[in-house]
Amino acid sequence: MIDTSSIGASDISKKAMPIEFLDFNVYGLSRKDLEARLSENSISAVHAKSVFRSLYKDLAPASDASHHFPRQVEAYLNTLDLSIPLSIVSEQRSSYDRSIKFAVKLHDDQKVEMVLMPESKRITLCISSQVGCAQGCTFCHTGRMGLLRNLKPSEIIGQVYLANLWIKSNPDWLAQCKLAPNLRITNIVFMGMGEPLDNVESVSKALDILTDPFGLYLAKRKISVSTAGHIDGLDALLENHPDVMLAISVHSATDSERSKIMPINRRFPLDTLIQKLRNLPLQQKNGLLLQYTLIQGVNDSDDHALKLVNLVKGMNVKINIIPLNPVGPSRLKGPTTERLGSFRKVIHDSGIRALVRYSKAQDIAGACGQLVNP
């Protein structure tokens, strides 16, 4: 990291930023941030566009790219940390579906995981927003670690940058997946380690960068933020990104059971959460994805399914039913095939769209709830 005492004129704009955004790495700046900082240093803000293009479209390392800009721009960029703030330390390939789970090391030697998932004509990257997680959902391996720290915007964007660089350097993998040789990440899901809305400032800044037309330029409908139902975080996220896609984890339709599975329910109970979802802006309400992890003998009966149907009655939602992915030495198990089919049928017969989602990368512990600090 750079010595912040030597920053000089650009320091003014950094002091004005909220503490969460004290991210001196170039990959943590939105184009608006960069424009403001260039202007404060009497440099034309228009250069921010070419800096973004160079970083995110050409995938040029910032330290190399800075030499190609006018001297004043280069001098300003050199006051920032231009390093890629994380590195891939290991990869595990799934033999089932060609997904790849990467362990990624941060500057303080903490590690997070991200998972690359090829599909027909698209590549989805599941990224982490925290090292560990404070929410402690009983079925989740990440939750057992507790929260070690939040990721900075540059560490969230860095995952996408690294994954795109990896794809570019591995044309064989694209060919094996029958994907176009120039395809890069098309979809992002914030479903890796952490509760994204517990780190909403960084996630929101990362969304600015991911969707920037001069940067990665991903459509908001191709980015999903998954939450255990953090209502305060949801309000903050929607203030800046009212059109991002949401995936809400429900896992039970009664407060008593949900609180046992997801302690966050004690802070944000079901009726408050559902009321909030019913009052979302139209585009959110109509694309709402609810996630329900099915755990044998805990929340998988037909009665549970009926309660779920009643809970969301009148809402335009899609329900993803996710059979539990067993993790470590846990007494929790996934549902039987028969139970899974019956649970889905109850929901489907009520007229609600219900899909059974078998998580990708299960054989490499890269599926929902399986990611840990490796």
Ligand code: SF4
């Ligand atoms: S399921 Fe999500 S919110 Fe719950 S402990 Fe795991 S990472 Fe945290």
